[in-house]
Structures are given as C-alpha cells and as structure tokens.
C-alpha cells in the first residue's frame with residue numbers, strides 16, 4: 001500500500017494530532033477490477049482519525065463501500081492506495097488483538113457455546129483456566145449463563161449473536177470490528193443488543209468500528225458517525241454524537257437524538 005498521489009482532503013473530519021490517535025486513515029482508496037475488465041471505484045479518498053476507546057460507526061447506503069473499508073482496516077484486504085495505521089503500524093494483515101463480529105454469528109455447530117467462545121484462545125494457544133474464566137464471565141455478562149454446554153442450534157438468533165460477541169471479546173481485543181452485527185435480528189432483539197453493547201463497552205473499552213446502514217442504530221451507539229456517500233464511498237459527513245451516557249431507550253425520543261438522525265439522513269441524501 002502506498003501513499004495517495006494527491007492529498008486532497010475530504011471536508012469535515014478532524015485529521016490532526018494523528019500521532020496520538022489509535023487509528024489513522026488517510027486518502028484511502030480502493031478499486032476493484034470487474035469481470036468486464038473495467039475498474040470499479042469502491043472507496044475514494046477516505047481520511048479520518050479513530051480515537052482510542054471510541055465507537056465509530058461507518059454509516060452508509062447498501063453497496064457504498066462500508067465493508068470494503070472495514071476489511072482494509074481489518075487487514076483482510078489491501079487498499080489500492082492510502083494510509084491505514086492502527087497504533088502507528090500500517091495494517092497489512094489481521095492482528096491477534098483485533099476482534100470481529102459479522103452479521104451472521106457463524107458459530108461452529110458441533111461445538112458447544114463455551115468451546116465456540118474459547119476458539120480464538122485455541123488459535124492463540126492461550127486456552128487455559130484464565131481464558132475459561134473470562135469466557136464464563138463474558139457469557140454471564142451477555143445473559144448466557146446456563147447455556148455454556150448448549151449447541152448453537154439450541155439458541156435463538158439473538159443468543160447466537162451474543163455468543164459471537166463473547167467470542168470476539170474473549171482475547172481482550174484492542175480493536176473490535178463489527179460488520180452489521182445486528183442486521184439479521186428483529187427490531188426488539190436489536191434494541192436489546194444495543195444496550196448490551198453499550199454495557200460491554202463500559203467493561204472492555206475496546207475501540208470499535210461499527211458498520212451499519214441504520215441511522216438510529218448509529219446515533220444510539222456511537223461517539224462519532226462517519227457517514228459515507230453512495231459508491232464510491234466518500235465522507236459525506238463526520239458527526240460527533242454528543243449525547244450523554246448512559247444511553248437509555250428513552251433517549252431515542254429526545255430532540256437531540258432525532259436532530260442527529262436528521263443530520264445523518266441529510267448526509268445519506270434521504271431527507272433535506
């Protein structure tokens with residue numbers, strides 16, 4: 001990955017003080033070659049800083065390039081050019097202290113819940129008594145105590161996603177990457193998961209990048225919303241969500257909340 005040939009900067013996001021930021025993204029650009037041989041620009045000139053301990057949502061319409069950007073940050077894909085640094089290091093591959101949650105829980109059906117949660121510790125060769133203790137603590141935190149020995153097929157979709165969250169957190173990641181983690185859940189379960197994630201953040205303090213196309217989800221959960229335009233993704237708005245913590249369901253009806261939803265809707269071009 002090389003630096004962009006130009007340094008034209010998207011308006012909005014603060015990009016100063018970079019040496020202290022947890023994540024630093026500069027002029028990130030990605031092109032794919034289509035079957036037809038024509039290039040497809042998925043991401044164009046994305047620059048912003050990710051402050052330590054914050055939850056930043058990447059909000060944008062379907063197909064705009066959110067997952068592509070997240071994959072680059074995760075080290076699962078390479079930008080065509082641009083700078084992608086986490087803690088001062090250029091990201092070239094997934095790091096052991098990254099955690100992932102996807103739209104599907106993807107639990108291994110032949111393993112029980114506890115062994116699914118402990119899987120990253122096996123890969124990292126750290127599956128010991130302390131790891132098991134932490135896994136059990138996490139399962140308790142997400143309300144899955146008593147289901148340690150259950151198979152994934154015995155859990156509801158929401159319960160599976162709670163277990164997937166524990167699996168992502170068991171190795172105490174410094175960076176949590178979430179790609180529409182609640183997108184497949186019904187609305188009530190999704191709202192429960194929002195409160196759970198906020199609760200978990202207080203305990204883990206992992207810096208989090210959260211992909212979503214739900215405006216209200218982004219406002220409820222985030223410290224910052226980076227709103228992407230339609231493809232190619234550019235930063236349409238950089239929204240600091242100055243809502244107080246703890247965030248509780250009543251906040252969803254607050255004028256400040258709906259004001260932020262409105263602003264995000266304008267960025268996405270769905271309202272004026």
Ligand SMILES: Nc1ncnc2c1ncn2[C@@H]1O[C@H](COP(=O)(O)OP(=O)(O)OP(=O)(O)O)[C@@H](O)[C@H]1O
Pocket residue numbers: 032033034040042060061062063064065066067068069213231
């Ligand atoms: N490996 C690839 N090869 C070619 N094109 C790709 C590849 N990956 C993604 N794209 C294209 O890049 C664009 C952005 O895709 P991406 O999955 O990042 O969007 P998204 O915003 O995450 O969408 P959604 O919200 O629907 O998941 C799409 O047009 C997609 O077809």
